[in-house]
Amino acid sequence: xNIKKTALTKSIWVFHISAGxxxxxxxxxxxxxxxxxxxxxxxxxxxxxxxxxDALLITGAMNRKSVPRMKKVYEQVPKPCVVVAVGTxxxxxxxxxxxxxxxxxxxxxxxxxxxxxxxxxKPEAMISGIVKLVTKIRKSK
Amino acid sequence: xxxxxxxxxxxxFLFSAVIGLLAGWVDRKxxxxxQWRVGPPWYQNFMDIIKLFCKETIVPEGAxxxxxxxxxxxxxxxxxxxxxxGRSIIAPAYGFxxxxxxxxxxxxxxxxxxxxxxxSSKNPLxxxxxxxxxxLVLAYELPFILSIIVVIIKSQGVIRLxxxxxxxxxxxxxxxxxSGVIAFLVALICVQAKLGFVPFDASESEQEIMGGVxxxxxxxxxxxxxxxxxxxxxxxxxxxxxxxLGKDLSPVFAVAKYIGILVVIIxxxxxxxxxxxxxxxxxxxRFPAVLSLVAVVLALFGK
Numbered sequence: 001x002n003i004k005k006t007a008l009t010k011s012i013w014v015f016h017i018s019a020g021x022x023x024x025x026x027x028x029x030x031x032x033x034x035x036x037x038x039x040x041x042x043x044x045x046x047x048x049x050x051x052x053x054d055a056l057l058i059t060g061a062m063n064r065k066s067v068p069r070m071k072k073v074y075e076q077v078p079k080p081c082v083v084v085a086v087g088t089x090x091x092x093x094x095x096x097x098x099x100x101x102x103x104x105x106x107x108x109x110x111x112x113x114x115x116x117x118x119x120x121x122k123p124e125a126m127i128s129g130i131v132k133l134v135t136k137i138r139k140s141k
Numbered sequence: 142x143x144x145x146x147x148x149x150x151x152x153x154f155l156f157s158a159v160i161g162l163l164a165g166w167v168d169r170k171x172x173x174x175x176q177w178r179v180g181p182p183w184y185q186n187f188m189d190i191i192k193l194f195c196k197e198t199i200v201p202e203g204a205x206x207x208x209x210x211x212x213x214x215x216x217x218x219x220x221x222x223x224x225x226x227g228r229s230i231i232a233p234a235y236g237f238x239x240x241x242x243x244x245x246x247x248x249x250x251x252x253x254x255x256x257x258x259x260x261s262s263k264n265p266l267x268x269x270x271x272x273x274x275x276x277l278v279l280a281y282e283l284p285f286i287l288s289i290i291v292v293i294i295k296s297q298g299v300i301r302l303x304x305x306x307x308x309x310x311x312x313x314x315x316x317x318x319x320s321g322v323i324a325f326l327v328a329l330i331c332v333q334a335k336l337g338f339v340p341f342d343a344s345e346s347e348q349e350i351m352g353g354v355x356x357x358x359x360x361x362x363x364x365x366x367x368x369x370x371x372x373x374x375x376x377x378x379x380x381x382x383x384x385x386l387g388k389d390l391s392p393v394f395a396v397a398k399y400i401g402i403l404v405v406i407i408x409x410x411x412x413x414x415x416x417x418x419x420x421x422x423x424x425x426x427r428f429p430a431v432l433s434l435v436a437v438v439l440a441l442f443g444k
Binding site: 003004006007008010011034035038040041042043047048049051052054076078079080 | 169173176177178179180181182185188189191192195196197198199350351352355356357358359360363
């Protein structure tokens with residue numbers, strides 16, 4: 001395994017975008033950083049600026065107001081970066097799928113690397129998803 | 142050749158970067174333990190730096206050339222500070238007259254590099270951060286220099302770091318007197334601001350201005366800024382140790398004193414909320430500045 005891939009998977013800085021969520025997923029994301037789960041053990045940190053990010057956590061149903069801004073933020077992130085859809089709203093729009101204001105699920109807008117369903121997903125589910133993504137990246141060429 | 146080795150490898154760049162990154166790990170680990178978390182493994186900061194080297198570097202549209210140059214100015218000048226300090230601890234007779242003043246000037250350059258880099262990035266939040274950093278520099282430099290003048294008075298006007306160490310070896314540490322204690326406390330608080338730690342991190346606050354001065358940096362220049370911070374975490378407590386606790390600088394005692402100062406700084410960081418910039422300027426000009434003036438007067442009377 002080369003040093004570049006190790007470094008990229010051992011230190012993931014996360015930028016968190018709420019594209020119109022009800023805040024439950026956001027609270028569960030913050031739960032991952034609290035003493036019970038403590039994702040800083042694996043080098044995962046929440047950071048303030050999109051320019052420092054390695055992963056985008058996107059929560060919420062994609063509405064017409066937030067999608068152009070979300071695309072702008074995605075373009076500002078230095079590559080390589082991964083996009084994670086957190087919650088059923090981001091994965092499949094949940095109960096908002098027939099709403100007049102919705103554009104579509106996240107994977108029709110951005111390339112998504114990891115789906116974490118749940119309303120809201122438990123911190124255990126998020127950690128399990130991140131572990132699967134990290135093992136997949138390490139195995140890939 | 143010897144000078145190049147000093148600058149690049151042993152007391153200089155490489156050594157201080159490694160020790161600084163390890164000190165950054167101590168910071169994160171102590172913070173985590175204070176919050177009942179486990180904290181990252183010891184190699185975490187090295188991984189962060191390597192990862193940033195692997196990432197894309199984005200230069201925002203309309204940024205000036207200084208956007209890419211300024212991180213290197215800060216790093217080069219701090220590596221020089223680490224070299225001068227390291228040499229004067231290993232061999233106090235080595236060194237030149239006035240290197241204390243050179244060190245004081247060079248310690249200011251990383252802050253200036255941050256200001257220049259942020260204000261050439263064409264981001265409004267970065268310029269807010271730059272103006273806060275500028276006010277903070279104006280606030281803490283006066284008490285910091287006054288508290289170092291106390292040290293100079295106590296060592297009979299020597300402005301050579303080696304000379305100050307030799308004087309302390311002969312007559313006891315500078316901290317062992319009333320004016321020494323006051324000056325040490327003032328310098329400790331100023332170092333807190335120099336490092337950009339809470340409570341004086343208004344210029345880089347992540348919650349309100351999204352990283353402030355560092356907002357537009359990514360990839361290599363961000364890694365250089367992180368390295369500069371790491372070396373600062375090595376040199377600033379080392380300077381305090383040389384100036385105030387220089388009685389016995391044999392390796393075991395030096396490491397113990399360095400870790401002691403580092404842990405005090407980390408504890409101050411973890412037990413205080415962030416001050417607004419006007420609050421921190423008012424704080425520095427009211428209490429530390431007055432206290433350090435008192436310390437200067439006491440030192441003149443030989444207390």
